[in-house]
Amino acid sequence: MLPAILECRACVLRPWRADDLPALLRHADDRDVARNLRDRFPHPYTAADGEGWLAHVAGDPPREGAWAVDVGGEAVGGIALHRGDDVARLSAEIGYWLGRAHWGRGVMTEVVGRVTDAALAEPDLVRLHAPVFAWNAASMRVLERNGYVREGVMRRAGVKDGVVMDQVLYARTRESPHPYVAAP
Numbered sequence: 001m002l003p004a005i006l007e008c009r010a011c012v013l014r015p016w017r018a019d020d021l022p023a024l025l026r027h028a029d030d031r032d033v034a035r036n037l038r039d040r041f042p043h044p045y046t047a048a049d050g051e052g053w054l055a056h057v058a059g060d061p062p063r064e065g066a067w068a069v070d071v072g073g074e075a076v077g078g079i080a081l082h083r084g085d086d087v088a089r090l091s092a093e094i095g096y097w098l099g100r101a102h103w104g105r106g107v108m109t110e111v112v113g114r115v116t117d118a119a120l121a122e123p124d125l126v127r128l129h130a131p132v133f134a135w136n137a138a139s140m141r142v143l144e145r146n147g148y149v150r151e152g153v154m155r156r157a158g159v160k161d162g163v164v165m166d167q168v169l170y171a172r173t174r175e176s177p178h179p180y181v182a183a184p
């Protein structure tokens with residue numbers, strides 16, 4: 001079970017709440033955020049988009065593995081793990097974003113570090129990965145500073161705003177033997 005709350009120096013990672021909607025709309029409705037994320041994080045980011053996201057994560061109990069980045073009581077970004085299935089069930093994709101007002105202060109470097117450490121302490125997770133759009137040097141830096149390894153370039157693997165682009169695959173793994181016994 002992943003922790004619901006993780007403390008950072010500059011923020012707290014905590015479950016999303018229904019009353020985060022105004023803050024979510026303030027920070028998420030930004031083309032320079034959305035252009036680095038999957039299309040399910042749209043631009044413009046409407047009230048319906050925010051309500052849809054909060055309906056997905058802010059239930060009772062809140063969704064495990066999705067945290068709001070809370071600075072001074074305000075949700076200013078998010079980070080989430082998306083677990084794989086089938087043979088990839090011990091892996092998860094890590095995705096994150098931060099409102100532009102908070103960029104460049106080391107917030108996401110620390111946040112990614114906290115979530116990575118918590119995730120790789122789980123017995124059923126041995127790998128975290130992030131496919132990064134080729135132009136997103138800041139995100140690559142965040143990952144590298146947290147021990148993620150650049151595994152390769154997935155050529156022409158994505159299309160964003162009508163532009164076909166490469167994605168750079170980063171991953172960090174837990175190398176100690178995991179507790180699973182071999183399948184029969």
Ligand SMILES: CC(C)(COP(=O)(O)OP(=O)(O)OC[C@H]1O[C@@H](n2cnc3c(N)ncnc32)[C@H](O)[C@@H]1OP(=O)(O)O)[C@@H](O)C(=O)NCCC(=O)NCCS
Nearest residue numbers: 033036096097098103104105106107108109137138139141
């Ligand atoms: C990418 C993002 C999460 C970074 O968050 P942040 O809190 O500003 O990141 P940090 O301040 O912790 O670290 C950014 C690092 O990138 C570096 N950086 C920033 N812009 C850069 C650029 N254009 N080229 C190279 N490095 C850059 C910074 O210098 C810093 O490195 P340093 O600590 O070694 O100096 C944030 O900009 C964001 O949310 N962007 C939009 C969504 C997104 O890209 N999500 C990730 C998808 S894979």
